[in-house]
Amino acid sequence: MDLKGKHFLKMLDFTPEEINGLIDLSIRLKKEKKSGKSQASYLAGKNIALIFEKTSTRTRCSFEVAAHDMGAHVTYLDPSGSQIGKKESIADTARVLGRMYDGIEYRGFEQDKVEALAKYAGVPVWNGLTNESHPTQMIADMMTIKEHFGKLEGLKFVYMGDARYNMGNSLMVTCAKLGLDFVACTSEKYFPESWLVEKCQDIAKQTGASVTLTDDVAAGCKDADVIYTDVWVSMGEPDAVWEERIKELSPYQVNAKAFSYAKPGAKFMHCLPAFHDLNTTIGVQIHEKFGIDCMEVTDEIFESERSIVFDEAENRMHSIKAVMYATLGDVR
Numbered sequence: 376m377d378l379k380g381k382h383f384l385k386m387l388d389f390t391p392e393e394i395n396g397l398i399d400l401s402i403r404l405k406k407e408k409k410s411g412k413s414q415a416s417y418l419a420g421k422n423i424a425l426i427f428e429k430t431s432t433r434t435r436c437s438f439e440v441a442a443h444d445m446g447a448h449v450t451y452l453d454p455s456g457s458q459i460g461k462k463e464s465i466a467d468t469a470r471v472l473g474r475m476y477d478g479i480e481y482r483g484f485e486q487d488k489v490e491a492l493a494k495y496a497g498v499p500v501w502n503g504l505t506n507e508s509h510p511t512q513m514i515a516d517m518m519t520i521k522e523h524f525g526k527l528e529g530l531k532f533v534y535m536g537d538a539r540y541n542m543g544n545s546l547m548v549t550c551a552k553l554g555l556d557f558v559a560c561t562s563e564k565y566f567p568e569s570w571l572v573e574k575c576q577d578i579a580k581q582t583g584a585s586v587t588l589t590d591d592v593a594a595g596c597k598d599a600d601v602i603y604t605d606v607w608v609s610m611g612e613p614d615a616v617w618e619e620r621i622k623e624l625s626p627y628q629v630n631a632k633a634f635s636y637a638k639p640g641a642k643f644m645h646c647l648p649a650f651h652d653l654n655t656t657i658g659v660q661i662h663e664k665f666g667i668d669c670m671e672v673t674d675e676i677f678e679s680e681r682s683i684v685f686d687e688a689e690n691r692m693h694s695i696k697a698v699m700y701a702t703l704g705d706v707r
Contacts, residue, residue, distance in 0.1 A: 376396030376397070376400075379701070379702060380499060381499060381702055382493040382499055382500045382501070382702075383499070383502060383698050384486075384489055384490060384502045384508070385508040385510055385548075386508070386545050386548040386552065387548055389552075390552075391553055394513075394517070394549065394553060397697050398518050398527075398697075400697040400701060400706065401514055401696070401697040404693050404700070408444065408693070414444050414445050414696070415444070417445040417446065417700050418442065418703055419446035421442075422448050422449075422450070422475065422476045422477050423438070423450070423478045423479070423480065423699070424449075424452065424478075424479045424480070425438055425439070425449060425482075426457055426482070428454050428459070428484060428488075429454075429483050429504060430454070432648075433688055433691050434482055434503045437691040437695045438695055439451070441693075441696040441699060445700060459488075465492060465495070466491060469491065470496070470497070473497040474497075478498055478499045478500070479492060479496055479499070479501070480500075480502075481502060481503060481505075482503030483504075485507075486506065499702040499703060501695075501698055506609075507541055508545050509542055511691065511694060513545050514697065514698065515691045515693070515694040515695075516546070516549075516644065516646070517549060517553060518693065518694055519690050520601060520642075520644075522686065523642055523686075527554060528553065528554035528555070528582075529555070529556075530555045531555070531558065531638075532555045532556065532557050532558065532599070532601045533560050533596055533601065533603065534561075534603045534604070535561060535592075535596075535602060535627045535628075535633065535671075536604045536607060536627055536671055537561065537607055538559040538565055538566060539565055539568070540609065542605045543567050544571060546603065547571065547575050548575055548578070551575040551579040551582065551584050551586055553582065553584075556584055556587070557575070557579075557584065557585070557587070558588075558599070560591075560595030560596065562590050562623060562624075562627070563588075567588075572586060572588065592626065596633050596634070596637050597636045597637075598636075598637065599638060600637075600640075600641055601641065602634065602637060602642075602644070603644040604628075604671045605645065605646055606648070607621065607670055607671055617661060617665075621661075621667065628669075628670070628672065628673065629676055630673045630676060631673070642682070642683050643677070643681045643683065643684070645687075647688055649671065649672055649684070650671060651678075652669060652674045653668060
């Protein structure tokens with residue numbers, strides 16, 4: 376694996392060997408941190424810019440702690456802290472930041488923006504999330520699965536809910552590349568785009584994986600090793616879509632019935648935040664309006680022994696370390 380100087384924009388850009396290399400590096404860096412080994416020399420003196428047009432808890436904290444642990448310095452630019460795309464073009468912003476920083480993270484909306492940053496910056500650019508792709512989450516997710524199952528190839532991975540955007544897209548690509556059997560279990564309206572499905576099916580033929588789309592929960596979840604879901608309404612979407620999504624996606628809620636079809640040792644995953652109870656402002660608002668206590672996953676499943684969501688959340692930091700180290704440092 377030689378990724379020094381390269382960007383990290385979407386999973387389609389990487390070979391199975393490169394992805395597995397990042398997963399293994401993530402696991403190694405996690406073991407080092409747990410053992411107390413200093414990693415401060417890995418990116419000592421490097422300067423990193425974090426551009427957040429979409430705010431985040433896990434992504435921001437993961438990048439900041441990862442950079443600090445490895446000796447790098449961070450500048451955080453929130454939605455009001457940068458003129459990107461407003462008073463200054465993305466190309467001009469990229470050329471300015473590229474002369475001041477060694478690496479740039481972008482979390483926002485259109486994939487075109489992070490691609491443009493990468494085109495003009497002259498330094499590695501990392502995608503912290505766009506509407507179409509969420510590659511750093513993929514390394515953390517696959518790392519977490521490997522920790523719990525000891526392997527990736529041959530596992531059945533089921534994604535329930537809205538599979539049209541960044542999580543559904545990225546998980547389908549990653550599973551196809553790494554030899555997992557991917558199932559999008561949702562209504563046809565929420566299937567990934569056909570061109571990407573076809574591309575992933577072609578990739579899967581080379582890795583021994585499969586890509587399946589189904590609206591049948593029993594068939595989709597049968598013998599699943601992992602059942603995964605995400606929020607039904609993404610940041611930036613209007614509140615008006617809640618009613619539509621709740622009506623159309625409730626049959627694909629991750630609950631005890633869905634897990635009754637899975638393998639006995641099946642695990643639950645979610646990239647968070649999750650609406651599994653009434654302990655959030657939005658959760659209370661939705662309850663008052665629609666009379667439901669949870670949305671994409673029940674509290675019973677979220678808080679069960681099946682749930683590995685907090686291992687997954689922690690692993691964002693270790694996997695982001697791996698991405699930054701591999702693209703900026705001298706991995707030994």
